[in-house]
Amino acid sequence: MSDKYLVVSSDGHAGLRAADYRPYVDPEYRAAFDAALPIQVEMTERMSKMFLVDDINKDWRKGQDEGLSGAWDPSARDKVLDADGVAAEVLFPDGITEMNSPPFGAGFSMGTDGLTAELQWAGCRAHNRWMSEFVSTAPERRIGLACIPVLWDIPTAVENITWAKENGLSGIILPPMWGNFEAYHHPKYDPVWAACQDLDMPIHFHSGPSPAKDYFCGAPMDPDAVVPDGAVGAYVTEVHLWLVRPLTFMLWGGAFERFPKLKVAMTEGTSIWVPEYLALLEQRYSVTHYAQKMGDFRSHLSMSPADYFRRNVMVGASCMPRREAEMRYEIGVDKIMWGTDYPHPEGSWPYTVDQRVETFRDLPDDEIAQMVGGNAADFYGVDTEKLAPLVARIGPDKSSFQLGS
Amino acid sequence: MSDKYLVVSSDGHAGLRAADYRPYVDPEYRAAFDAALPIQVEMTERMSKMFLVDDINKDWRKGQDEGLSGAWDPSARDKVLDADGVAAEVLFPDGITEMNSPPFGAGFSMGTDGLTAELQWAGCRAHNRWMSEFVSTAPERRIGLACIPVLWDIPTAVENITWAKENGLSGIILPPMWGNFEAYHHPKYDPVWAACQDLDMPIHFHSGPSPAKDYFCGAPMDPDAVVPDGAVGAYVTEVHLWLVRPLTFMLWGGAFERFPKLKVAMTEGTSIWVPEYLALLEQRYSVTHYAQKMGDFRSHLSMSPADYFRRNVMVGASCMPRREAEMRYEIGVDKIMWGTDYPHPEGSWPYTVDQRVETFRDLPDDEIAQMVGGNAADFYGVDTEKLAPLVARIGPDKSSFQLGS
Numbered sequence: 095m096s097d098k099y100l101v102v103s104s105d106g107h108a109g110l111r112a113a114d115y116r117p118y119v120d121p122e123y124r125a126a127f128d129a130a131l132p133i134q135v136e137m138t139e140r141m142s143k144m145f146l147v148d149d150i151n152k153d154w155r156k157g158q159d160e161g162l163s164g165a166w167d168p169s170a171r172d173k174v175l176d177a178d179g180v181a182a183e184v185l186f187p188d189g190i191t192e193m194n195s196p197p198f199g200a201g202f203s204m205g206t207d208g209l210t211a212e213l214q215w216a217g218c219r220a221h222n223r224w225m226s227e228f229v230s231t232a233p234e235r236r237i238g239l240a241c242i243p244v245l246w247d248i249p250t251a252v253e254n255i256t257w258a259k260e261n262g263l264s265g266i267i268l269p270p271m272w273g274n275f276e277a278y279h280h281p282k283y284d285p286v287w288a289a290c291q292d293l294d295m296p297i298h299f300h301s302g303p304s305p306a307k308d309y310f311c312g313a314p315m316d317p318d319a320v321v322p323d324g325a326v327g328a329y330v331t332e333v334h335l336w337l338v339r340p341l342t343f344m345l346w347g348g349a350f351e352r353f354p355k356l357k358v359a360m361t362e363g364t365s366i367w368v369p370e371y372l373a374l375l376e377q378r379y380s381v382t383h384y385a386q387k388m389g390d391f392r393s394h395l396s397m398s399p400a401d402y403f404r405r406n407v408m409v410g411a412s413c414m415p416r417r418e419a420e421m422r423y424e425i426g427v428d429k430i431m432w433g434t435d436y437p438h439p440e441g442s443w444p445y446t447v448d449q450r451v452e453t454f455r456d457l458p459d460d461e462i463a464q465m466v467g468g469n470a471a472d473f474y475g476v477d478t479e480k481l482a483p484l485v486a487r488i489g490p491d492k493s494s495f496q497l498g499s
Numbered sequence: 500m501s502d503k504y505l506v507v508s509s510d511g512h513a514g515l516r517a518a519d520y521r522p523y524v525d526p527e528y529r530a531a532f533d534a535a536l537p538i539q540v541e542m543t544e545r546m547s548k549m550f551l552v553d554d555i556n557k558d559w560r561k562g563q564d565e566g567l568s569g570a571w572d573p574s575a576r577d578k579v580l581d582a583d584g585v586a587a588e589v590l591f592p593d594g595i596t597e598m599n600s601p602p603f604g605a606g607f608s609m610g611t612d613g614l615t616a617e618l619q620w621a622g623c624r625a626h627n628r629w630m631s632e633f634v635s636t637a638p639e640r641r642i643g644l645a646c647i648p649v650l651w652d653i654p655t656a657v658e659n660i661t662w663a664k665e666n667g668l669s670g671i672i673l674p675p676m677w678g679n680f681e682a683y684h685h686p687k688y689d690p691v692w693a694a695c696q697d698l699d700m701p702i703h704f705h706s707g708p709s710p711a712k713d714y715f716c717g718a719p720m721d722p723d724a725v726v727p728d729g730a731v732g733a734y735v736t737e738v739h740l741w742l743v744r745p746l747t748f749m750l751w752g753g754a755f756e757r758f759p760k761l762k763v764a765m766t767e768g769t770s771i772w773v774p775e776y777l778a779l780l781e782q783r784y785s786v787t788h789y790a791q792k793m794g795d796f797r798s799h800l801s802m803s804p805a806d807y808f809r810r811n812v813m814v815g816a817s818c819m820p821r822r823e824a825e826m827r828y829e830i831g832v833d834k835i836m837w838g839t840d841y842p843h844p845e846g847s848w849p850y851t852v853d854q855r856v857e858t859f860r861d862l863p864d865d866e867i868a869q870m871v872g873g874n875a876a877d878f879y880g881v882d883t884e885k886l887a888p889l890v891a892r893i894g895p896d897k898s899s900f901q902l903g904s
Contacts, residue, residue: 194771277713280731308682308748324684324751326796327804331747335740343713346732366782370775373847377771377822391731399732417782 100490102470104410105433109188118220148371168231196221211246296357336361347397361410369424500753503894508675509815510838514593601626616651684752701762742768766815774829848853
């Protein structure tokens with residue numbers, strides 16, 4: 095038995111600086127790319143100013159140029175991973191507040207408003223191509239995800255999922271908000287669920303997207319909009335809701351009934367919602383007088399939605415505070431996949447080593463092992479034998495978590 | 500000390516049969532009323548068929564004509580209240596699945612889509628006039644609420660709140676979903692909060708409204724729409740979210756900071772969300788590394804949003820299962836206001852007496868007293884002295900809750 099932990103981060107972000115995506119875009123969309131680029135850059139800057147945090151983020155970035163370039167540079171990235179003791183990590187695209195988002199809204203941060211199918215697919219293909227290349231620089235360490243804007247078109251989605259599997263990617267990310275499209279209980283998505291099950295490609299939803307106009311009253315699209323006090327507080331209080339909704343529809347719609355090996359990960363939405371969510375699903379699924387007015391809404395399911403959750407769903411617990419580790423039995427020790435969110439400013443980097451100890455200190459060895467990497471290694475089929483020498487070199491000492499406090 | 504409980508139901512529904520609202524509508528809107536009536540009736544029937552529960556509800560209604568007529572008939576209502584041991588109750592308008600909804604979407608079940616300001620105000624005035632009359636038949640028992648479609652127009656809202664106070668109503672109900680309007684953190688609502696505080700008119704949000712197209716994919720508006728499996732399960736799992744959102748915006752926006760005596764009741768959304776909601780508010784309010792990217796979003800508040808909740812907010816716990824009584828310390832024994840939801844089929848009537856015992860059996864006397872009526876009596880300023888003889892006659896025996904199991 096090793097005295098080091100195998101650490102797998104369930105939440106990393108990688109992507110090129112916006113302009114650098116150009117060569118990865120299909121030639122016929124490069125003119126559109128050139129036209130969209132300055133708008134994308136301006137919107138990102140406006141959003142950064144809107145949050146009034148330009149200075150905070152500038153401070154945070156100071157002296158971190160090399161670490162930040164790990165978003166696109168494999169050797170810079172591996173230096174950070176090594177220092178943080180992270181053997182492998184799941185790779186999402188970058189978020190909207192960063193300067194390196196994929197083109198044409200392909201990172202799903204903005205929903206579908208103002209986008210077209212053709213361009214969003216083109217943006218996703220560009221990012222997925224680059225991600226496939228990036229993964230190939232260290233395939234045993236990089237669990238790369240493909241962006242699949244499934245709402246527009248099911249056959250194209252299946253085609254792109256197949257391409258992703260054939261090109262070294264290990265799962266997909268779907269838009270958590272469906273706008274005016276059908277929600278994820280709709281049977282139209284069945285071919286996608288079938289492909290993901292057959293190819294063993296876990297589906298990911300990642301927090302971030304929201305009905306932004308509710309909070310920000312038109313900003314940043316409208317440069318004159320005034321953002322009321324409380325906008326950010328309401329957003330951070332609700333952000334996990336928009337993440338969890340797709341799962342609620344999949345669970346009740348029977349996706350896991352028809353596709354029992356389908357795998358889903360819910361990432362960066364905290365894990366504190368899990369206990370009450372499971373209790374609520376059980377309560378709603380149980381027969382009660384109070385629900386009878388609604389008729390029989392359960393006969394298409396052979397088990398409770400909470401049981402599908404326990405069987406098919408994992409939680410990507412980025413930015414995980416101590417409280418979530420203390421709730422681990424209610425959440426499920428086998429459900430929690432710790433993550434860094436590197437290189438995002440809300441993530442643990444560059445304080446990962448200390449924050450990880452703070453989160454897990456003095457918990458039983460085997461439980462820490464599950465949460466910091468074992469669960470993710472199982473879920474993604476990580477080649478632990480191949481990683482063993484790396485873990486021996488960079489993995490955090492188990493003893494460093496036992497402070498006896 | 501009495502051996503009977505003072506029982507106040509925090510959730511009752513009252514309204515005329517749709518056609519009977521005509522004389523309460525301003526004369527200039529009666530032609531519109533006549534045109535809208537058959538559409539309203541047809542949509543209600545279509546919705547009832549959509550849920551495939553026509554038969555269930557017909558069975559439930561059998562032999563209950565007199566009890567059901569308590570929705571609009573004071574003496575029929577009082578018979579039910581007396582039999583159920585309910586001394587006083589809060590009166591909301593009727594919901595969309597019933598045949599007695601106020602005109603022009605004035606019950607807020609449908610959001611604002613397809614409505615106009617002029618007509619929705621006219622519908623609300625009609626309902627509020629009738630409600631004022633209805634309350635006057637037994638003012639000590641009836642805590643009548645005025646429907647205030649505040650989204651359209653703030654001065655008109657303040658005017659109608661003042662009218663409601665002057666005409667015997669005891670609080671207001673606001674639309675929980677704001678559609679394309681500003682959410683409830685916006686300072687434009689301050690005159691409404693000021694009026695409610697100054698007139699001691701508690702604000703109510705009541706569950707029910709939702710982004711229905713997410714669940715029902717166009718039904719019942721589109722008669723050809725096919726409702727996917729899981730629609731109802733997802734709806735009942737999420738229904739409390741749409742109720743809680745307005746409060747999240749009010750808490751973070753500082754409504755209770757600027758108006759410290761403002762009172763809010765959250766009704767028929769269960770109370771099981773409360774403990775995790777408070778923990779989440781505390782977590783989001785506390786300073787953490789993870790939130791620094793968002794800048795300072797707390798300096799306009801002198802205390803945590805969870806503390807405003809504890810001071811200013813009550814929970815109308817209709818259809819309250821045993822589990823919620825068992826969670827009472829986490830929720831707050833002083834926050835829970837039990838309710839019947841009479842005369843709705845998901846409510847406890849006609850089994851209120853037995854279900855109430857099932858929910859509260861063997862709990863400490865003083866805690867039952869708070870939850871079944873004491874909390875509500877305080878919140879609404881019920882005249883308990885005036886009700887004492889009624890309570891002595893109809894109130895449930897305290898001993899009937901002590902089964903020693």
